[in-house]
Amino acid sequence: MAKYQIQTSRLAHHLFCLRSHYVLSMLPKLCLRTKHEFAGNLFELGKYATTSIPIRPKLLIKISDVMAHDDCIENGQYNNQSNSIPSDPDEDCDVSKACKKFPSIKLGSSPPVELFDGSACHSDIASFLAAKSSKNFYLNSTCEECVQDEDRTLPSLYPALPDVGNSSVSEEYTLTTGSSLLPMNIETGTISSNPAVEGDSSKKKSTSENTAVSGRSFLDQSVGCISGLSKRHQRQLDDSGFHTLGKLLHHFPRTYADLRNPQVHIDDGQYIIFVGKVLSSRGIRASYSFSFLEVVVCCEIAERESNSGCTVDDNTGGKKIIYLHLKKFFRGNRFTFTPFLRRLGEKHKEGEVVCVSGKVRTMQSEDHYEMREYNIDVLQDEKDVPLYAKERPYPIYPSKRGSSPTFLRDIIARGIDALPINVDPIPEDITQGFGLLRLRDAYNGIHRPKSIKEADLARKRFMFDEFFYLQLARLFQMLERLGTRIEKDCLLDKYRQPHLNAAYMKDWACLTQKFLKALPYSLTVSQMKAIAEIIWDLKRPIPMNRLLQGDVGCGKTVVAFLACMEVIGTGYQAAFMVPTELLAIQHYEHLLGLLENMEGVENKPSVALLTGSTSSKQSRMIREGLQSGEISLVIGTQSLISEKVEFSALRIAVVDEQHRFGVVQRGKFGSKLFNNSISSKIAAEHSDGTSSGDFSMAPHVLAMSATPIPRTLALALYGEMSLTHITDLPPGRVPVKTYSILGNDEGFEKVYEMMLDELDKGGKVYLVYPVIEQSDQLPQLHAASEGLQSISYRFQGYNCGLLHGKMKKDEKEEALRRFRNGDIQILLSTQVIEVGVDVPDASMMVVMNAERFGIAQLHQLRGRVGRGMKKSRCILVASTTSSLSRLKVLENSSDGFHLAEVDLLLRGPGDLLGRKQSGHLPEFPIARLEVDGNILEDAHLAALKILSISDDLEQFPALKMELSMRQPLCLLGD
Numbered sequence: 001m002a003k004y005q006i007q008t009s010r011l012a013h014h015l016f017c018l019r020s021h022y023v024l025s026m027l028p029k030l031c032l033r034t035k036h037e038f039a040g041n042l043f044e045l046g047k048y049a050t051t052s053i054p055i056r057p058k059l060l061i062k063i064s065d066v067m068a069h070d071d072c073i074e075n076g077q078y079n080n081q082s083n084s085i086p087s088d089p090d091e092d093c094d095v096s097k098a099c100k101k102f103p104s105i106k107l108g109s110s111p112p113v114e115l116f117d118g119s120a121c122h123s124d125i126a127s128f129l130a131a132k133s134s135k136n137f138y139l140n141s142t143c144e145e146c147v148q149d150e151d152r153t154l155p156s157l158y159p160a161l162p163d164v165g166n167s168s169v170s171e172e173y174t175l176t177t178g179s180s181l182l183p184m185n186i187e188t189g190t191i192s193s194n195p196a197v198e199g200d201s202s203k204k205k206s207t208s209e210n211t212a213v214s215g216r217s218f219l220d221q222s223v224g225c226i227s228g229l230s231k232r233h234q235r236q237l238d239d240s241g242f243h244t245l246g247k248l249l250h251h252f253p254r255t256y257a258d259l260r261n262p263q264v265h266i267d268d269g270q271y272i273i274f275v276g277k278v279l280s281s282r283g284i285r286a287s288y289s290f291s292f293l294e295v296v297v298c299c300e301i302a303e304r305e306s307n308s309g310c311t312v313d314d315n316t317g318g319k320k321i322i323y324l325h326l327k328k329f330f331r332g333n334r335f336t337f338t339p340f341l342r343r344l345g346e347k348h349k350e351g352e353v354v355c356v357s358g359k360v361r362t363m364q365s366e367d368h369y370e371m372r373e374y375n376i377d378v379l380q381d382e383k384d385v386p387l388y389a390k391e392r393p394y395p396i397y398p399s400k401r402g403s404s405p406t407f408l409r410d411i412i413a414r415g416i417d418a419l420p421i422n423v424d425p426i427p428e429d430i431t432q433g434f435g436l437l438r439l440r441d442a443y444n445g446i447h448r449p450k451s452i453k454e455a456d457l458a459r460k461r462f463m464f465d466e467f468f469y470l471q472l473a474r475l476f477q478m479l480e481r482l483g484t485r486i487e488k489d490c491l492l493d494k495y496r497q498p499h500l501n502a503a504y505m506k507d508w509a510c511l512t513q514k515f516l517k518a519l520p521y522s523l524t525v526s527q528m529k530a531i532a533e534i535i536w537d538l539k540r541p542i543p544m545n546r547l548l549q550g551d552v553g554c555g556k557t558v559v560a561f562l563a564c565m566e567v568i569g570t571g572y573q574a575a576f577m578v579p580t581e582l583l584a585i586q587h588y589e590h591l592l593g594l595l596e597n598m599e600g601v602e603n604k605p606s607v608a609l610l611t612g613s614t615s616s617k618q619s620r621m622i623r624e625g626l627q628s629g630e631i632s633l634v635i636g637t638q639s640l641i642s643e644k645v646e647f648s649a650l651r652i653a654v655v656d657e658q659h660r661f662g663v664v665q666r667g668k669f670g671s672k673l674f675n676n677s678i679s680s681k682i683a684a685e686h687s688d689g690t691s692s693g694d695f696s697m698a699p700h701v702l703a704m705s706a707t708p709i710p711r712t713l714a715l716a717l718y719g720e721m722s723l724t725h726i727t728d729l730p731p732g733r734v735p736v737k738t739y740s741i742l743g744n745d746e747g748f749e750k751v752y753e754m755m756l757d758e759l760d761k762g763g764k765v766y767l768v769y770p771v772i773e774q775s776d777q778l779p780q781l782h783a784a785s786e787g788l789q790s791i792s793y794r795f796q797g798y799n800c801g802l803l804h805g806k807m808k809k810d811e812k813e814e815a816l817r818r819f820r821n822g823d824i825q826i827l828l829s830t831q832v833i834e835v836g837v838d839v840p841d842a843s844m845m846v847v848m849n850a851e852r853f854g855i856a857q858l859h860q861l862r863g864r865v866g867r868g869m870k871k872s873r874c875i876l877v878a879s880t881t882s883s884l885s886r887l888k889v890l891e892n893s894s895d896g897f898h899l900a901e902v903d904l905l906l907r908g909p910g911d912l913l914g915r916k917q918s919g920h921l922p923e924f925p926i927a928r929l930e931v932d933g934n935i936l937e938d939a940h941l942a943a944l945k946i947l948s949i950s951d952d953l954e955q956f957p958a959l960k961m962e963l964s965m966r967q968p969l970c971l972l973g974d
């Protein structure tokens with residue numbers, strides 16, 4: 001005994017000297033070195049390791065003290081962090097237990113323990129606690145004991161680090177004044193977020209503290225506004241692109257893990273939700289610059305019969321206890337101070353009932369699981385237990401430039417807690433009216449949903465926002481351009497009640513009515529409706545911006561011609577722009593033919609054709625004619641928007657196949673009139689007077705789309721345009737019978753047979769190829785040039801022609817003319833014929849390598865046949881069996897809009913629209929046009945509703961601010 005006393009006093013002396021010495025600070029570091037013998041030797045611990053005398057606990061306290069670990073004491077003192085010696089002398093301190101619990105120190109001969117894995121000692125602690133407690137410890141959803149959290153002063157969240165052994169483990173929090181931390185969520189003190197538990201208190205805080213802060217400006221604050229965030233983390237978030245709180249909160253989960261209540265079998269890596277009791281909570285210093293928090297939760301799970309055939313253990317009464325080790329790591333010597341660690345450990349109280357969710361990792365000891373990625377919610381009320389025991393979605397975040405998902409999850413949760421209630425710029429009646437969550441709830445719902453339904457609702461809100469601000473911006477910009485109140489009302493009315501905006505035929509210009517009469521057919525109902533809408537627009541004092549849509553061959557061209565007649569009839573000019581020369585010539589000839597039929601018109605409109613191939617002399621004459629006003633209508637390609645072309649009084653610009661042009665190109669027509677306001681004055685003098693006075697008005701734009709675009713897509717692309725649909729086809733049209741055939745030898749034989757049959761009956765056949773010439777890279781593709789030889793050989797007695805984009809204009813014209821007048825019966829072509837080619841008696845189309853084309857594109861190609869009264873067929877030759885099923889959809893439907901929807905779903909908007917047009921499609925980070933279209937419609941209505949109340953948004957300052965803060969809208973295609 002005396003020997004031990006001497007040894008102890010020597011040790012105390014050592015310690016005393018060391019406290020003020022540099023070695024003291026180095027000691028923990030040294031202890032971490034291999035086998036930690038230095039520390040052992042220093043204190044001569046080996047000599048005491050195997051002894052069991054009352055003095056040893058004291059010794060351990062001293063060591064603990066020196067090494068800044070308060071909790072190096074066994075059982076009784078384990079959780080209360082008292083440094084007193086166990087009162088019960090029988091309760092012996094076992095050194096090996098201390099070693100297990102404290103694996104960074106090797107004491108005596110105790111075996112090394114896996115770093116940070118205190119599983120063994122925690123099971124001891126659990127049994128100790130269980131023995132100590134007179135009450136039974138029920139951990140399932142019927143848990144009766146709920147310990148109130150009385151003293152919570154620590155930060156709400158401590159980001160966990162992905163890998164302890166990883167050198168990238170980083171420091172976590174800034175210690176502010178003294179050792180106290182300034183947490184964001186000081187009231188709740190829970191480690192993680194829980195809307196139900198924390199929401200109210202943080203709401204209270206938000207309202208009280210932040211009512212003066214405008215929502216937007218709050219979201220635009222730097223992430224540094226999340227208090228308690230270290231400078232280093234701020235920098236890290238900044239480097240990851242999270243410059244503002246808003247950006248951080250918009251880092252949405254990539255998916256949600258389906259959290260299940262655990263059954264007897266728990267897999268490694270499974271996401272599970274548990275309700276249990278806190279056994280211990282410790283802040284542990286592991287080295288001079290590394291510490292961690294370990295909360296051990298004990299859960300009772302139902303031990304049902306498992307799939308593997310395991311039977312229920314009678315002794316446990318169908319229950320099984322498991323232990324969860326929740327760990328968060330801290331790097332940086334600031335986080336190793338005893339007060340910090342003590343307070344860290346105090347975050348959770350022994351016996352506290354908590355709900356833990358996250359990913360489990362199995363540990364070496366049976367029934368022990370580690371969780372480094374978790375949420376923990378303290379259950380304040382027993383009634384909460386069933387609520388938490390339910391399955392819940394657990395957000396899984398994508399990492400971003402060095403910021404781990406776990407880190408982001410925790411920081412985001414803290415960011416949400418900081419949000420004020422009034423953060424939403426959209427007025428409440430709008431969100432209520434459209435069944436949307438308020439913004440703060442939406443952030444909560446997407447980041448910490450209680451159910452998938454809640455996450456869905458939250459997602460809906462963010463999708464709505466994406467669409468809403470786009471629509472609002474477009475409409476707002478349009479209104480801003482208008483000068484007077486009447487103009488603005490006029491425009492809004494157009495959107496609010498599109499069905500009311502139609503001009504009666506009696507109000508049409510005389511020329512228009514005569515042109516209509518001269519048509520060789522009567523217009524269909526929707527053609528009439530479309531032209532009435534357009535003429536109504538033409539009479540308005542604001543420039544029309546309308547998109548005319550319709551299925552292939554529905555007769556859009558004639559509607560556009562009528563619109564041109566209307567402005568010409570009132571003394572103005574019209575321009576008709578098409579994407580290809582072929583189409584320009586076709587329209588020009590078509591129009592001349594129709595004008596020829598017109599009777600009783602003294603001065604028929606003069607029409608010119610202007611393309612890139614027009615000779616310079618002729619171009620100059622046409623330009624002069626347009627400038628003087630002699631030419632009333634010009635049909636042409638892009639050359640129409642060249643700066644050299646000036647109009648006397650351009651009143652309408654028709655843009656056919658508008659998706660082939662950028663918005664900027666379309667918009668160039670707008671400048672035509674402004675540049676020529678003086679000459680338009682002269683033109684106005686010759687007009688019938690109805691339009692005088694609006695000299696500086698930009699021309700009306702009528703855009704036509706040959707490819708039917710689903711309405712939602714059209715709204716997204718052209719939200720600022722009025723939409724007109726032609727919904728029916730001219731009478732007598734017989735739907736084209738479509739076949740999809742596999743392109744093997746047998747298949748081709750069948751195709752050739754059908755072609756021969758068609759030709760023998762006097763029909764004309766298009767053969768469409770994906771490429772002009774065969775290439776080594778894609779030998780499987782059939783090519784038009786190579787096909788000419790073999791097809792001519794196969795169909796001797798019939799003439800074959802070739803048409804593709806690389807041919808000269810004259811050659812193309814010639815080929816098409818010969819096909820039209822019947823000199824050629826088989827036209828081998830590329831997809832150059834897809835757009836607008838109109839040969840009414842062409843009765844068959846064969847598309848080679850049909851899988852290379854999109855559904856909408858094939859429908860468009862198919863539209864080149866069946867344009868007359870003749871029964872027509874379309875054969876889609878597929879290279880593979882797998883592609884046949886996709887092509888079958890064309891066999892079953894001839895409705896272009898339906899097929900466009902299918903294509904949208906199958907390929908997404910980018911592919912449906914093609915590269916050029918999809919380049920104009922705004923980006924929607926979470927919304928998907930193909931499936932979320934109905935929300936877009938809502939957003940459009942909501943934007944109109946807002947602007948109807950306040951067209952300059954003055955009544956909605958928060959909204960106006962939000963709009964201005966969002967990416968400023970540039971002209972699409974710029």
Ligand SMILES: Nc1ncnc2c1ncn2[C@@H]1O[C@H](COP(=O)(O)OP(=O)(O)OP(=O)(O)O)[C@@H](O)[C@H]1O
Nearest residue numbers: 521522523524552553554555556557558706730836
């Ligand atoms: N109401 C009608 N009755 C009968 N034929 C019509 C009618 N309207 C147009 N047509 C004819 O239908 C054919 C297709 O018309 P048009 O070229 O205008 O269609 P489109 O909608 O422009 O088609 P695409 O987009 O395929 O070019 C033309 O030959 C045209 O003369």
